[in-house]
Structure formats: C-alpha cells, structure tokens
Amino acid sequence: MKEFWSERIRDMVPYTPGEQPRGRTFVKLNTNENPYPPAPGVVEAIRDAAGEGLRLYPDPECTALRQALAAYHGVTPEQVFVGNGSDEVLALCFQAFFGGERAIVFPDITYSFYPVYAALYGVTYRVIPLREDFTVPVEQFLGDNGGVLLPNPNAPTGRALPLEDIGRLAQGNPDVAVVIDEAYVDFGCESALALLDRYPNLLVVRTMSKSRSLAGLRVGCAIGSANLIAALNCVKNSFNSYTLDRLAQAGALASVEDEAYFQENRQKVMATRARTAAALEQMGFTVCPSQANFLFASHPDHSGKELLDGLREKGVLVRWWNQPRISNYLRISVGTDAEMDVLLSALRELL
Amino acid sequence: MKEFWSERIRDMVPYTPGEQPRGRTFVKLNTNENPYPPAPGVVEAIRDAAGEGLRLYPDPECTALRQALAAYHGVTPEQVFVGNGSDEVLALCFQAFFGGERAIVFPDITYSFYPVYAALYGVTYRVIPLREDFTVPVEQFLGDNGGVLLPNPNAPTGRALPLEDIGRLAQGNPDVAVVIDEAYVDFGCESALALLDRYPNLLVVRTMSKSRSLAGLRVGCAIGSANLIAALNCVKNSFNSYTLDRLAQAGALASVEDEAYFQENRQKVMATRARTAAALEQMGFTVCPSQANFLFASHPDHSGKELLDGLREKGVLVRWWNQPRISNYLRISVGTDAEMDVLLSALRELL
Numbered sequence: 001m002k003e004f005w006s007e008r009i010r011d012m013v014p015y016t017p018g019e020q021p022r023g024r025t026f027v028k029l030n031t032n033e034n035p036y037p038p039a040p041g042v043v044e045a046i047r048d049a050a051g052e053g054l055r056l057y058p059d060p061e062c063t064a065l066r067q068a069l070a071a072y073h074g075v076t077p078e079q080v081f082v083g084n085g086s087d088e089v090l091a092l093c094f095q096a097f098f099g100g101e102r103a104i105v106f107p108d109i110t111y112s113f114y115p116v117y118a119a120l121y122g123v124t125y126r127v128i129p130l131r132e133d134f135t136v137p138v139e140q141f142l143g144d145n146g147g148v149l150l151p152n153p154n155a156p157t158g159r160a161l162p163l164e165d166i167g168r169l170a171q172g173n174p175d176v177a178v179v180i181d182e183a184y185v186d187f188g189c190e191s192a193l194a195l196l197d198r199y200p201n202l203l204v205v206r207t208m209s210k211s212r213s214l215a216g217l218r219v220g221c222a223i224g225s226a227n228l229i230a231a232l233n234c235v236k237n238s239f240n241s242y243t244l245d246r247l248a249q250a251g252a253l254a255s256v257e258d259e260a261y262f263q264e265n266r267q268k269v270m271a272t273r274a275r276t277a278a279a280l281e282q283m284g285f286t287v288c289p290s291q292a293n294f295l296f297a298s299h300p301d302h303s304g305k306e307l308l309d310g311l312r313e314k315g316v317l318v319r320w321w322n323q324p325r326i327s328n329y330l331r332i333s334v335g336t337d338a339e340m341d342v343l344l345s346a347l348r349e350l351l
Numbered sequence: 352m353k354e355f356w357s358e359r360i361r362d363m364v365p366y367t368p369g370e371q372p373r374g375r376t377f378v379k380l381n382t383n384e385n386p387y388p389p390a391p392g393v394v395e396a397i398r399d400a401a402g403e404g405l406r407l408y409p410d411p412e413c414t415a416l417r418q419a420l421a422a423y424h425g426v427t428p429e430q431v432f433v434g435n436g437s438d439e440v441l442a443l444c445f446q447a448f449f450g451g452e453r454a455i456v457f458p459d460i461t462y463s464f465y466p467v468y469a470a471l472y473g474v475t476y477r478v479i480p481l482r483e484d485f486t487v488p489v490e491q492f493l494g495d496n497g498g499v500l501l502p503n504p505n506a507p508t509g510r511a512l513p514l515e516d517i518g519r520l521a522q523g524n525p526d527v528a529v530v531i532d533e534a535y536v537d538f539g540c541e542s543a544l545a546l547l548d549r550y551p552n553l554l555v556v557r558t559m560s561k562s563r564s565l566a567g568l569r570v571g572c573a574i575g576s577a578n579l580i581a582a583l584n585c586v587k588n589s590f591n592s593y594t595l596d597r598l599a600q601a602g603a604l605a606s607v608e609d610e611a612y613f614q615e616n617r618q619k620v621m622a623t624r625a626r627t628a629a630a631l632e633q634m635g636f637t638v639c640p641s642q643a644n645f646l647f648a649s650h651p652d653h654s655g656k657e658l659l660d661g662l663r664e665k666g667v668l669v670r671w672w673n674q675p676r677i678s679n680y681l682r683i684s685v686g687t688d689a690e691m692d693v694l695l696s697a698l699r700e701l702l
Contacts, residue, residue, distance in 0.1 A: 004528045004552055005582045006450045014588030017411055028407075037403035046598065050397040052388035054602070055564040056379075060368055084435055087591045095471070099357045120446070120589040177355045201355055213406040216597035231356045237365030238471040240438045246567035247397065247598045251405070 008122070015116045018319050027342045029333040030317040032184075032294050034213035036268065036336075038251070039261040042214070045254035046247050058246045060237075065249050068256045069221055073193055078226040081233065082252070084243040086183055086207035086220030089232070091117055092239070093149075093203065093222070096231040097177035098123045102146030104176075107136060109326055111155050111181065130157070134288055134296075138165045142172030151181035153189045156319070156331040158290030160189040170199035177228060179203045184292035186211035186266050187273070193223060200225040210293055211266050212255045219244065219252040269293050269334050276332075276340045283344075283351060298329045299351070307350060314346040359473070366467045369670050378693045380684040381668040383535075383645050385564035387619065387687075389602070390612040393565070396605035397598050409597040411588075416600050419607045420572055424544055429577040432584065433603075435594040437534055437558035437571030440583070442468055443590070444500075444554065444573070447582040448528035449474045453497030455527075458487060460677055462506050462532065481508070485639055485647075489516045493523030502532040504540045507670070507682040509641030511540040521550035528579065530554045535643035537562035537617050538624070544574060551576040561644055562617050563606045570595065570603040620644050620685050627683075627691045634695075634702060649679045650702070658701060665697040 002010050018031035037043075062082045070077040083089040094117045098104050106114050108127040118125045128140045134157040141148055148169055153160035170178045170192075180192045182204055192204050203224035209215035222232055236243060244252075255262070273295065277287045280297050288296040298304060304327055308320040311330075319331040332343065353361050369382035388394075413433045421428040434440040445468045449455045457465050459478040469476045479491045485508040492499055499520055504511035521529045521543075531543045533555050543555050554575035560566035573583055587594060595603075606613070624646065628638045631648050639647040649655060655678055659671040662681075670682040683694065 001578060002582070003578060004448055004526075005585075006446065006448055008450060009447060009582060009585050009589075012585055012589055014585055015592060016588075017408070017592040020408055020410055022410075022414075031408055033408065034406050036406065038405050042405065043401050046401040047398045050394050050401070050598070050602075054389050054393065054567040055385050055387065057368070057371055057382055057384065057560070057566040058569070059371055059373075063373075084596075085591060085593060087593070091590045095357065096360060097355055097357055099359060116589045120586065175355075209408070215408040216405040218409070218593055218596040227352060227354060231353070231360060234356075234360050234363055234365055235471065237367075238360075238363055238467045239442045240436060241366060241368040242436060242438070242569055245435075245569040245596070245599055247401075248596055251401075 012119050013116070015113045019317060021317065027316045027335065027339050029335050029339065029343060030319045031215070032210055032333045033215050034210055034265065034269065034293065035339060036213055036265050038213040039255050039258035041254040041258050042251045045250040049246050049250035054246060058242050058244060058249055060241045062244050062249055065253045068253050072256050073223060075196065075223055076226070079196070079223055079229055081222040081229045082244060083220050083222070083236065085209065085218040086181070086205050087113060088243060089205050089220040089222050090181065092232050092235045093177070093179050093205065094118065094121045094123055095235045097179070098147045100146050102144060104147035104149060105141055105145045106149040107154065109134065109157060111151055112321070114149055134159050136161055136165070138168055141169055145173055145176060147176045148173050148178040149181065151183060152192065153184050153291040155184065155292065156294065156321070156326070157288050157296050158292040158294055159288055160291035163190045163192065163194060166192045167195050167198070170195060170202045174201060177201055177203055179205060181205045183207045184210060187291055187293045188270055189291040196224060200227065203228050208252055208255060212262065213265065214251065214255060217248050217251050219248050272337050272340055273334045275337070276334065276344070279344050283347060293334045295332045295334065296329050297332065302351060304328045304330055307347070310350040311343070311346055314349070316343050316346050363470050364467070366464045370668060372668065378667045378686065378690045380686050380690065380694060381670045382566070383561055383684045384566050385561055385616065385620065385644065386690060387564055387616050389564040390606050390609035392605040392609050393602045396601040400597050400601035405597060409593050409595060409600055411592045413595050413600055416604045419604050423607050424574060426547065426574055427577070430547070430574055430580055432573040432580045433595060434571050434573070434587070436560065436569040437532070437556050438464060439594060440556050440571045440573050441532065443583050443586045444528070444530050444556065445469065445472045445474055446586045448530070449498045451497050453495060455498035455500060456492055456496045457500040458505065460485065460508060462502055463672070465500055485510050487512055487516070489519055492520055496524055496527060498527045499524050499529040500532065502534060503543065504535050504642040506535065506643065507645065507672070507677070508639050508647050509643040509645055510639055511642035514541045514543065514545060517543045518546055518549070521546060521553045525552060528552055528554055530556060532556045534558045535561060538642055538644045539621055540642040547575060551578065554579050559603055559606060563613065564616065565602065565606060568599050568602050570599050623688050623691055624685045626688070627685065627695070630695050634698060644685045646683045646685065647680050648683060649681070653702060655679045655681055658698070661701040662694070662697055665700070667694050667697050
C-alpha cells in the first residue's frame, strides 16, 4: 500500500513527537514546553502584524530578526540563520554539511530525531555510547568523522558538557562541521557561542520554543561563521524561500527585545527544577544532573513504563522511551511549582 | 570559500524569489500577491490565537484546518496535507514521489523552482518544450516517466489546460505520481480535484498565498488519495513535525470559513485582469490568455528588459526572466484597478 512512494521513503520510520493531548486536560510535562507565557510584547507585536500586510510575502531574509539576534549575541547578521523551528534548522544542517563518505557521529542516547534526518537525507552515521552515568566521552568523538552533532545539554539526559570539551570537539574535527544543538542551553549551560571566533567549523543551533515560551510560533536559529550560514541559506533557498511567516518574524523579534522577562522566566524554571530534583531524590529517584528544563529520573523499585502509565491515569503526562539503557527512565518537563506539586503527589501515591 | 559545505550543495544555484522591496514604495506587481486584504475573520482569528497558548506546540496534524479543507473540497481529512507554503509542499513531493531511475518531466517554461528542487534532492528530470504559443503538448508528457509535475494554469504564462488533458496525463502515467500545481487555479481554471476519484496517482497542490491573500502566512496544501498523503506525512514527520505554527493554522482556517469574501475577491481580480489585458493589447502587446492572477505579455518594439527597467524607474515592479524563449516577456501581477492604471500610464509613456 505504498504505491507511488519513492524508494527512499518506503522503509523510513518518521520521528514521533510527544503527545499533544486533545480533550482531557492534563498536567502536561511531556514536551518540554515552558510553563510561563511568552513576553507580553510578543503578543502585541503579533497582533500588530496581523493585518492587511498578510497579503504580502514575508521578508525572505528575516532581516530585522537576524539583526536583533546578531546584536543580542554579539555577532554579525551574516552569522545568523533563522528557520521554522530548530527542527527545520537541523534538517537543513544535514543537507548543508553532512553526507560524504565518512559517517557523522552523535551519542547513542540523544535527540531521537537525528537518526530520522540521517535516513531521510541518506547520511551515514555512527552512534557513540554515552558513559554509564550518561556523560559524553569526548575523546571518542575526535577522529576521522564526517561531522559531529551533539546537543548541549544533551537530551533527554539534561547533562551538559563544559565549554572546554566543546572546544576539543571543534578542534579535533577541524575539516568538518561540528553542530552543537543548544535547544536547552538557556537553563544553565555554557554556550558554545563564546568559541565561534576560534572555530570556523562550529555551528550553534538554538530554538525559541523552550526558554522563550514560543513552541507554538516555530522559530529556531543557527549561529556560526558566515561561511556555514551561507551553506544553510543555499539549502533553504533551494527548498522554501519563505520559511518564517510575518507573524513568527514579528513575535520572535519582540521576544529578543525583552531581556528582563527572559531572564526572570528562565530563573523561575531553574529554581523549580532544583526544588523538584531534590524532592524526587528524597523519594528514592536517581536524577541526572540537569542543565535543561526537564529532569531525567529513574526509580529502583518501579519501572519507567509503570510510572508513565500511572501518572497518565492521574492526569500527568511525562515522556518515556522504550529504548535500551533508558527504558527505566522518565523525562519530566519542568512546569510551574504548582504543576510539579501535582506530579510529586501523584508519584508519592504510586510508589 | 565553501569549506565544510556538503558535496551535494557546492554547485547548487538556489531559487531567486521576486524582489521584496524595502524603503521606496513601489506599485508592486512582481510576485503575484493579491491586492486585497485577507478575509476579516483571518485577522481576528490570529489575534485570538496570539496569547499564552503560544508557549505550547501547535497541533502537528493541523487537524482543524485539514478537516475544514476536506469539507470545503468534498474529500476526507486523510486526503489533505498542509504545509508551510506550497513551496514546502512541492519540496516534500520531490522526496515523497520522485527520484527513481526514470526522469520526471515538466515543461521548459514553468515555475523556476522545479529544477532547483530536483538538484537539491538528486532527482533527474527532462524538460518538455511548450509549443510556440506556450500551450502544453500533452502527448509528449505520456510515456515512461518517473513522475509528472505541471502547474495548471502554468506559470509564468498563465495558460491553462482543460480537465480532459489533466486526465490524459494521469491516465498516461499510471504507475507514478502526477502532481498538478494549482497555485493559481482559483482565477478561472478548472481544478483537477474533480478527477481525484478516478486517478489514485493524481495529487493537487494549492496555496493560500494568492487567491486567499495570505502570502505572508505561508500555508499550502496537497489533496489526493490517502496513500499519496501518507507519503507526504512520512516525509514531513522525518523533517519537521510542526511546520505550521499556531497562528498560521488559525488564520488559514478562518479564511476557508469565509466563502463569500473569497468569491468576491477572486472575481475582482479576474475583472481587473480582463480590463488590463485589453488595454495592453490596444497598446500593441501580445498577451497570453491568462487564467491566473498575472499577465504574460511582450511588445514587438520594446525588449522585456527595457520595459522592466523603465517601469522600475517609474516606480512599478514587474517580473522578467533572462531565459531563452521568454526574455522578451514581462510577467505582470494583477493588482487593484488603480494600480493597473499606474502601470498602463507608465507603459504608455515608455512606448
């Protein structure tokens, strides 16, 4: 029943995003959304942009947004690329930088979209096992690779690498692109942006979905040398000239402009994370040290699947993977303090 | 200076969209935008959707929008795919249906993005010359092709094929996908949707950019058998699970719901097109019979480039291609009556 399908997609297994429930109201801790609303200026900017101007194409270069991001991060606009969510930016990276004879490398436990991109674009890859404690064995990422892809902090573990190790990765793979996926970086991890001046092969990918509470707006970006950004533009302009609509450009720009709100928001999330991690540990959970807006935790006496199902029955959604090494873990997004209290009581009842 | 670029993109020449001018105000007849605003309900729906909900991911299935489009076109939701503009939908078609050993076919004069997609996704193609009068020689599209891609009406000529010929295309290429790009269909051309029941290999691609005045919102769709739509979903979910943000989904849905506004809008454009075509012919232009929201015209005494530059100096943007067979033609989008009057006076001065 796959008549007319191209050969390349017949055996493909697409990515499965976390459930977006309809109907019943859950405490939704399964897709790492931010529990707080976007900055007030975002909504205002979108409402202003929602007018007659919608009949006109958006700026394909996203000039104003790129300029704002460049100023914010202390780079030039030619070093900034924006896309329709960081998932799109990552997909374009596969086409722009990867796919030669040598395999690219990424960890065995990581964002589960990576192998899917590789299958779609025909990129060979090799996974490198994380250590037992889920830390990244950096030395194993150095060598004759076709490219490197690494989230920092990693997902779904939440563990972060120090800047020094990111530098080793870039230096140890000097002739290929090293892509650091910083989707969760704003929750306490050092950014590789500080290393861009030293490594022309280093690309930092980011999203506004998490720390800027804009998952519903679909805005991601990449920052690196102008040469790497030109490659992304080449792919983008061979695929879809206008990936960001007028409203997304306007809203994202307004978010960048409200620094105070951004800082307050991420501090709140980090404080709730610390409080929740401590409570989970008190209940006997092993909790990975997290620099992200989620916690990765397992319990010695209860399987991951059992807790997933039990929580769902009690109206709390978290995420679980039926996958070697981590099938006993739950990934729990950090919500508000009140939401985490619901989670913690539900877990207390289940244990 | 293409260090780190993947082999596949080093020689690629991206698509060049029509200019989106900044600064000076032009009468903008170069990118086939609709001169009238979107339906009033669109703006209202977007303003309603622009709130705290932006912190949450959008519905990756775009359920409400797909249901509305299905009801509107008399098909099931499983027969509808939506994407981030029809450019994205077309790009996904290349991956979903094309790329085997046999070349796909499209006309020599057509949407200039097609060969760019083919280069990006490694799809071999063969162009089939239009007849001297820019009509499509359907018989030459029948045979051992790897797929068929045809805009109806064609761009930039504006000429349309009757339904019967689309049927011949689908029937004459029974084992591959036949993709009809109906970006401009609402301006007077028969839609191939009427043939879907008979041809499981027929896919209709559409956009809300033109006839629904939503170029700035980036919404396109594909309609066909559930099997073809499943292939598009397989590619989409291997590339970017959430291609339509919350605002685009809400705005597009509201547009579908205002049928009266839609009908009035397209009638106005068609009336202005007829009036403008007549005036151009009176000035000595040869004007292609157009079923689209643009006119394709050439003058015996003045080159296309000369008129393009002259019009620009007078503040009117139109589109021109430095390409064999059509380098003496201008493509002129249909604006308001007042805008077309500016165009016509400018041309009168130039001739």
